[in-house]
Amino acid sequence: MNPHPPDTESAQPPKIECSNVTVSFSDHQSVLRDLSFVVEPGRIVSLLGPSGCGKSTLLRCLAGLQSLQNGSIFIGGQSPTMARPKMSYVFQDAGLLPWRNILDNVGLPLELEGTPTSIRRERSESSLHSVGLAHEHFRKYPSQLSGGMKMRASIARALVKDPLLMLMDEPFAALDDMLRSRLNELLLGLHRRRTRTIVFVTHNIAEAVFLSHHVAMLINGKIVREVDVPFAQPRTSELRSDPAFVQLCGEIARSFAELAETTDQMEVV
Amino acid sequence: MIRRFWRNAWLPASVLLIVIAAWQAIVTFTKIPPVVLPSPWSVVTEGWERREVLLRGTWITAQEAFCGFAGSLVLGFLIAVVFSQSRRARLALYPYVIFLQTVPIVAIAPLLIIWSGYNFRTIVLVTMIVSIFPVIANVTAGLISVDRQLSDLFDLLGASRWQVLTKLRMPSCIPSLVLGMRISCGLAVVGSIIGELFVGNGSSYEGLGTLMVKWQGRNWTAALIAAIFASTVLGIIFFGGVNLIAQTILRRWIVAAQFESDNRTRS
Numbered sequence: 381m382n383p384h385p386p387d388t389e390s391a392q393p394p395k396i397e398c399s400n401v402t403v404s405f406s407d408h409q410s411v412l413r414d415l416s417f418v419v420e421p422g423r424i425v426s427l428l429g430p431s432g433c434g435k436s437t438l439l440r441c442l443a444g445l446q447s448l449q450n451g452s453i454f455i456g457g458q459s460p461t462m463a464r465p466k467m468s469y470v471f472q473d474a475g476l477l478p479w480r481n482i483l484d485n486v487g488l489p490l491e492l493e494g495t496p497t498s499i500r501r502e503r504s505e506s507s508l509h510s511v512g513l514a515h516e517h518f519r520k521y522p523s524q525l526s527g528g529m530k531m532r533a534s535i536a537r538a539l540v541k542d543p544l545l546m547l548m549d550e551p552f553a554a555l556d557d558m559l560r561s562r563l564n565e566l567l568l569g570l571h572r573r574r575t576r577t578i579v580f581v582t583h584n585i586a587e588a589v590f591l592s593h594h595v596a597m598l599i600n601g602k603i604v605r606e607v608d609v610p611f612a613q614p615r616t617s618e619l620r621s622d623p624a625f626v627q628l629c630g631e632i633a634r635s636f637a638e639l640a641e642t643t644d645q646m647e648v649v
Numbered sequence: 650m651i652r653r654f655w656r657n658a659w660l661p662a663s664v665l666l667i668v669i670a671a672w673q674a675i676v677t678f679t680k681i682p683p684v685v686l687p688s689p690w691s692v693v694t695e696g697w698e699r700r701e702v703l704l705r706g707t708w709i710t711a712q713e714a715f716c717g718f719a720g721s722l723v724l725g726f727l728i729a730v731v732f733s734q735s736r737r738a739r740l741a742l743y744p745y746v747i748f749l750q751t752v753p754i755v756a757i758a759p760l761l762i763i764w765s766g767y768n769f770r771t772i773v774l775v776t777m778i779v780s781i782f783p784v785i786a787n788v789t790a791g792l793i794s795v796d797r798q799l800s801d802l803f804d805l806l807g808a809s810r811w812q813v814l815t816k817l818r819m820p821s822c823i824p825s826l827v828l829g830m831r832i833s834c835g836l837a838v839v840g841s842i843i844g845e846l847f848v849g850n851g852s853s854y855e856g857l858g859t860l861m862v863k864w865q866g867r868n869w870t871a872a873l874i875a876a877i878f879a880s881t882v883l884g885i886i887f888f889g890g891v892n893l894i895a896q897t898i899l900r901r902w903i904v905a906a907q908f909e910s911d912n913r914t915r916s
Contacts, residue, residue: 443801443805445801445804445805464805464807465807467805468805469802469805471798471801472798473798475798475799475802477799477817477820478902479820479821479901479902488806488816489806491816492803492806492807492808492812492816493807521901523904
């Protein structure tokens with residue numbers, strides 16, 4: 381029945397294909413309406429939109445956490461649930477287990493698979509180093525770390541199994557602007573070292589443009605416009621002051637304002 | 650830490666002093682006979698004279714209450730785990746758990762004596778019936794109401810049901826467990842005294858409950874009040890013990906949960 385055969389080369393980042401996805405929580409209101417889009421392998425795609433537009437729901441659908449009323453999603457030719465071993469998910473407020481120290485939190489995905497302790501520790505430490513978290517913090521508990529450090533630990537946990545697909549649900553929304561740009565650069569650095577498909581949910585236009593190859597704009601459960609971001613990699617923070625960058629952000633903001641006139645959603649930053 | 654203790658203790662201590670002073674004043678200025686209301690001082694002297702019997706009684710009651718409390722904890726936890734794993738079991742059996750909470754224990758204690766005899770075991774059973782409900786109710790709630798984000802995480806990582814139970818549900822239910830333990834430990838002391846009221850008289854179990862019945866029968870009111878104080882002190886010791894466990898062995902889970910919930914409230 382599956383029209384898409386699974387990837388023959390499993391080490392390649394997967395392509396995501398959504399067609400006619402519809403999700404509703406009650407009979408009256410659809411959260412996602414007949415939504416179709418494609419994420420090419422190895423690309424960073426941002427789902428950008430105001431609060432309540434359905435972007436997080438779409439991400440949950442990609443992870444197989446939300447069932448569809450209609451339509452289909454294929455990740456590297458597999459259903460989201462089947463594709464889970466190759467994906468990782470980063471939650472908005474880090475989602476660390478408060479009773480475990482950072483090292484044990486990062487090692488959790490390996491622990492659940494039954495990976496031996498020594499290998500687990502080695503890979504957790506290397507993952508934590510890759511996100512720039514110093515050794516002195518490894519034995520600390522989440523309550524002893526700042527918001528930025530917790531998010532670094534959360535990303536380290538998402539990287540520990542070396543996933544080919546990362547789904548990120550507004551991971552930096554609660555952080556201040558300076559920290560947010562530093563973590564944006566960290567994410568791009570990680571992507572340079574290892575190409576993965578990344579779907580990034582945000583309501584921040586500048587963040588979406590800075591990070592992505594491609595931005596999908598959502599309003600009221602529909603993708604209203606898709607924008608290719610032309611800036612070459614590697615991108616650095618100087619890009620943020622580039623006139624072309626500022627112009628593109630402005631254009632997207634205007635586009636949202638025009639499209640939102642027909643709706644009551646105007647909360648895009 | 651000691652300074653903080655005194656800062657917290659001076660207010661309740663002053664209330665106690667005022668109550669004792671008022672009590673002494675009533676005894677001094679009214680003609681209430683000592684058999685109805687003995688003076689605070691006579692309670693102290695009576696208690697001191699019978700200190701050996703009182704201490705032995707307190708020790709016996711403490712053992713019964715401890716065994717009943719431990720039994721409630723183990724059995725209550727196991728029942729809560731079953732409830733958390735099977736919605737059907739919860740729907741089918743929870744009403745009977747509420748029955749444990751609502752059944753008048755004085756009504757079924759005689760039945761328990763018929764089944765189990767005049768012995769230590771019966772008192773422990775009564776204690777368990779009185780003290781198990783808070784453990785079951787709180788631990789069940791704690792096991793079921795897990796943070797949705799964390800439960801999604803375990804789902805995404807392909808965790809087995811056993812892994813979700815032991816690595817997520819159990820650790821996150823510890824604050825609820827402590828809440829249940831705090832209520833249950835006080836009830837355990839009450840339960841063991843109730844058990845003794847039925848079982849103790851005439852048997853070799855001269856716990857506080859047995860002594861109370863005996864001394865009430867002899868109109869030894871001052872000694873009776875001393876026994877009441879002893880049972881209160883026992884309850885406080887149990888409560889203190891639970892708090893000590895919460896602040897030492899279980900601290901990691903409770904502090905963490907407290908911090909997370911504070912953070913969530915703030916944001």
